[in-house]
Amino acid sequence: MAVPYLWLGLFFLAPFVMVLRIALSDAATALPPYAPHFEGFAALRDFLAGLDLENFGLILEDPLYWQSYLYSLRIAALTTLIALAIGYPLAYAMASAPARWRAILLVLVILPFWTSFLIRVYAWIGILRPEGLLDMALAALGLSDQPLRLLNTEAAVLIGMVYSYMPFMVLPLYATLEKLDRSLLEAAADLGATPLRAFLTVTLPLSLSGILAGSALVFIPAIGEFVIPDLLGGPDTTMIGKVLWTEFFSNRDWPLASAVAVVLLVVLVLPLALLQRARLARAGEAGGAA
Amino acid sequence: MTRLGPGLILALVAGFAFLYLPILALIAYSFNASRLVTVWGGFSTHWYGTLLANEPLLSAAWLSLRLAFVSATLATALGTLAALALARQGRFRGRLLFSGMALAPLVMPEVITGLSLLLLFVAADVERGFWTVTIAHATFGLGFACIVVQARLVGFDRSLEEAARDLGATPLVTFWTVTLPLIAPAVAAAWLLAFTLSLDDLVIASFTTGPGATTLPMRLYSAVRLGVSPEINAACTILIGFVATVVIAASLLLKRRQALGA
Numbered sequence: 001m002a003v004p005y006l007w008l009g010l011f012f013l014a015p016f017v018m019v020l021r022i023a024l025s026d027a028a029t030a031l032p033p034y035a036p037h038f039e040g041f042a043a044l045r046d047f048l049a050g051l052d053l054e055n056f057g058l059i060l061e062d063p064l065y066w067q068s069y070l071y072s073l074r075i076a077a078l079t080t081l082i083a084l085a086i087g088y089p090l091a092y093a094m095a096s097a098p099a100r101w102r103a104i105l106l107v108l109v110i111l112p113f114w115t116s117f118l119i120r121v122y123a124w125i126g127i128l129r130p131e132g133l134l135d136m137a138l139a140a141l142g143l144s145d146q147p148l149r150l151l152n153t154e155a156a157v158l159i160g161m162v163y164s165y166m167p168f169m170v171l172p173l174y175a176t177l178e179k180l181d182r183s184l185l186e187a188a189a190d191l192g193a194t195p196l197r198a199f200l201t202v203t204l205p206l207s208l209s210g211i212l213a214g215s216a217l218v219f220i221p222a223i224g225e226f227v228i229p230d231l232l233g234g235p236d237t238t239m240i241g242k243v244l245w246t247e248f249f250s251n252r253d254w255p256l257a258s259a260v261a262v263v264l265l266v267v268l269v270l271p272l273a274l275l276q277r278a279r280l281a282r283a284g285e286a287g288g289a290a
Numbered sequence: 291m292t293r294l295g296p297g298l299i300l301a302l303v304a305g306f307a308f309l310y311l312p313i314l315a316l317i318a319y320s321f322n323a324s325r326l327v328t329v330w331g332g333f334s335t336h337w338y339g340t341l342l343a344n345e346p347l348l349s350a351a352w353l354s355l356r357l358a359f360v361s362a363t364l365a366t367a368l369g370t371l372a373a374l375a376l377a378r379q380g381r382f383r384g385r386l387l388f389s390g391m392a393l394a395p396l397v398m399p400e401v402i403t404g405l406s407l408l409l410l411f412v413a414a415d416v417e418r419g420f421w422t423v424t425i426a427h428a429t430f431g432l433g434f435a436c437i438v439v440q441a442r443l444v445g446f447d448r449s450l451e452e453a454a455r456d457l458g459a460t461p462l463v464t465f466w467t468v469t470l471p472l473i474a475p476a477v478a479a480a481w482l483l484a485f486t487l488s489l490d491d492l493v494i495a496s497f498t499t500g501p502g503a504t505t506l507p508m509r510l511y512s513a514v515r516l517g518v519s520p521e522i523n524a525a526c527t528i529l530i531g532f533v534a535t536v537v538i539a540a541s542l543l544l545k546r547r548q549a550l551g552a
Contacts, residue, residue, distance in 0.1 A: 003371055004368045004369070004371045004372035004375065004392070004432065004436075005375075007368055007432070008372075008388070008391040008392065008429070008432070009391075011407065011425060011426075011429040012391055012394065012395065012429055013391060014410055015403075015407050015409060015410040016406050018406060018409040018410050018413055019402075019405060019406045019409055086305060086308065087305075089297075089298070089301035090301050090302065090304075090305035090306075092298065092301070093294060093298035093299070093301040094302070096294060096298055097294060097298075097302070105302070107537070107541060108306060108309075109309070110537075111537060112309050112310070114533045114534075114537050115313065115529065115530045115533050115534070116489070116490050116507070116510075116526065116530075116533075117490050117492075118490070118492060118507050118510050118514065119316065119510075119526040119529060119530065120312060120313065121514075122316070122510070122514050122522065122526065123312035123313060123315060123316040123526075125514070126312075126315065126316065127312060127315060133315055163308065163312070166308075166309065216397075217397070220397045220399075221397060221400075223399065224399020224400065224401050225399070226400070226401055226493055227492060227493065227511070230515075231514060231515070241399060241401045244402075245401060248405060248497075249496075254409070257405060258409070261401070261402045261405050261406070264399065264401075264402060265402060268397075268399070
């Protein structure tokens with residue numbers, strides 16, 4: 001039983017210590033080739049004295065960095081809201097469908113997730129590019145013969161993000177909505193509530209844990225997303241994941257890339273805590289029902 | 291409620307159209323004879339032919355398959371052990387840290403996981419290539435495998451294990467003959483999930499790979515950045531067909547097992 005602990009300690013926890021350490025070192029000393037050195041405790045003191053907050057200062061000073069963080073938060077928030085707006089009715093319809101349909105509908109939601117992520121983003125390039133499938137469809141329907149020029153815009157990034165993360169929103173929502181006791185809705189109707197009122201006062205509050213879990217599952221990975229803004233977005237859509245990638249692979253500034261990662265982790269702590277709370281709340285609900 | 295109103299049917303149709311139209315469009319265009327995406331030049335399997343002659347792409351696909359196989363096997367073995375530890379040992383010391391560590395890779399942005407693992411490999415002076423990517427994939431696959439197996443263990447009847455122990459089976463024999471067969475569907479699902487996640491990963495592989503180990507997503511990514519090519523459509527269609535076949539076969543198998551009462 002100790003094997004997975006060791007594995008995780010070695011390959012998950014230790015790397016973060018490395019990131020922190022390199023984030024706190026000078027660009028000159030941490031450039032590749034980065035020689036390994038294991039100092040003793042005496043050397044640890046020297047090491048701590050030599051720590052350097054320069055990289056974090058740079059992130060705070062240079063607008064490129066904090067604007068990228070803000071922009072990532074904005075895109076992640078918009079993605080979450082749009083995914084919720086599309087995913088909630090879908091999950092609700094799935095949960096309301098006859099029982100024998102539900103398993104099939106569930107597989108249909110998961111299936112795109114099993115096909116390559118890169119392929120699905122790539123498919124959107126063919127749709128959104130000038131004179132792509134969307135322009136052709138609009139022209140064929142007589143709606144517009146002007147190219148929309150959606151590719152390389154924020155709208156394209158949002159479409160790609162909502163599309164890719166949709167299963168993460170729909171699955172937790174479906175799980176809570178499917179367990180929802182429908183007799184509560186009947187009771188509300190018997191007591192004279194309109195369907196809208198019943199939805200707002202019964203269904204919505206009861207599905208809150210699913211909304212929270214789905215939103216966190218979309219929001220958290222969306223902040224650090226790199227591939228979608230890179231392929232669908234233009235030069236104005238600089239998300240922080242792309243900044244980290246560029247610092248690392250193009251500028252070869254490992255300490256700065258590490259510092260960007262550390263700050264990104266700090267930004268993620270709040271939504272991660274919210275997700276944990278939603279999980280606990282759901283576990284509590286399940287325990288209460290049993 | 292067994293009948294869907296028109297509003298809910300619309301939600302279903304619109305939702306699934308959104309999920310499937312891009313994939314269907316891609317498949318359709320892989321059979322386009324014309325090189326231009328905007329022009330339909332008739333049905334053709336020409337691009338599948340050029341694909342078969344694309345040596346770098348094929349070797350990348352072979353590498354990705356081998357890598358996914360090894361890393362999924364590692365991830366499933368470790369994830370199953372982790373799930374058993376979390377489900378069986380109650381509140382042990384460091385449980386919260388351990389479950390946090392097992393689940394964190396699920397939500398951790400890939401750029402951070404990739405960067406941190408690379409820095410570890412560089413610090414340990416390990417030569418990067420097939421094995422570093424395998425270790426990285428096994429690490430994030432572990433969390434997913436752990437969740438899937440844990441879900442199965444929740445409804446597990448422990449009296450079966452106790453009966454085996456009472457009849458004189460050693461813990462290892464009990465595990466192999468009682469526990470493992472009972473959780474086998476979850477273990478298989480976990481392996482499949484870890485396998486496809488590894489096959490699909492671009493970011494973590496890019497960070498942890500070395501010279502000579504270019505995976506399929508890395509090849510696809512550079513091809514996609516260069517522009518839309520019908521050959522890539524063909525490659526994607528094959529991949530989609532492969533995954534769809536495996537998933538459908540797996541769910542049919544599972545259904546049959548359930549029908550047999552196994």
